[in-house]
Amino acid sequence: MTVELFIPCFIDQLFPETAFSTVKVLEKAGCNVEYNPQQTCCGQPAYNAGFWDEAKQVGNKFLQDFPDDRMIVSPSASCTGMVKNAYNDLFTNTLVHNRCRTIQGNIHELSDFLVNVLKKDYFGAELEGRAVYHDSCSALRECHIREEPRQLLSKVGGLELVEMRHTDTCCGFGGTFAVKFEAISSAMAEQKVHHALEMEADFIISTDSSCLLHLQSYIDKQGLAIKTMHLADVLAHGWANI
Structure with a gap:
């Protein structure tokens, strides 16, 4: 195709x-x-x-x-x-x-x-660690995507996927929302990251780079031991020269 x-x-x-x-x-x-x-x-x-x-x-x-x-x-x-x-x-x-x-x-x-x-969910990806998946608002509510990323991540070698609390809650980015309502936006990012930390996750994975940028900014500012990754980068990890 x-x-x-x-x-x-x-x-x-x-x-x-x-x-x-x-x-x-x-x-x-x-x-x-x-x-x-x-x-x-x-x-x-x-x-x-x-x-x-x-x-x-x-x-x-x-x-x-x-x-x-x-x-x-x-x-x-x-x-x-x-x-x-x-x-x-x-x-x-x-x-x-x-x-x-x-x-x-x-x-x-x-x-x-x-x-x-394509009806395909295995690509030989490998990533050691524990991860949570963040349902972006657009994926869940506009594209009705929930199980698809989890199905793909379940086939990644070495990766333990766990569910965090309130996974379907907004991360706080929201485009211009993060600029107009900075304090609220930052608090929402803090809550999301700490829900991931509660699960002792090494990675927060999502379908949207905008959410991940917002969360990674909070992680970097606080010096936390967790990392964000886009789903595509996870699926290419371990076999592709990225």
Whole structure:
């Protein structure tokens, strides 16, 4: 299967290694990966800030950057959820209505694509330690992804996956929320990290780099003995030269 790779601007600018891990995992799953270097953003930052006209301009470019006859895979539930859901607000009953609906049906977050489309969950990954999985708001509530990442992580050699308290509670990032309500946002990150520490976890794993950046910032500031990892990096760990 040939798939189109959508790398959100957040990952492109801050976590490019996660993008390369995604390619490696998809190729190991048997996919031919195509990447359009002209792609930019899905429009989520502008949309969440209330600038819908600007979000529509960016979103329209997204719809033109990707073909409507291939699966689109992204290592971001947040951006996938933006396309699948918020594009209804931006493009319903417009000139690109039908194209938008087709692309909405074709785009998948990585774990959803691997488990539900390809029906594959083992890639030979190895990672020694104990981990908790953080359900990002977008993955759980917008993309309805819960069991898929856990199924993939259960097949990682050497990794013990345990459930922390309130795993489905927001980490506090929320894009502009972290800027507008810094104190609340930081307190939410503190709570999430300490729930992971209660389980004596070595790693906090998630599908969204934005959540992980927020949590890692708190971890670094406090000098805590725990680390965040993106699901794609875990699945490529132990066999890929990252």
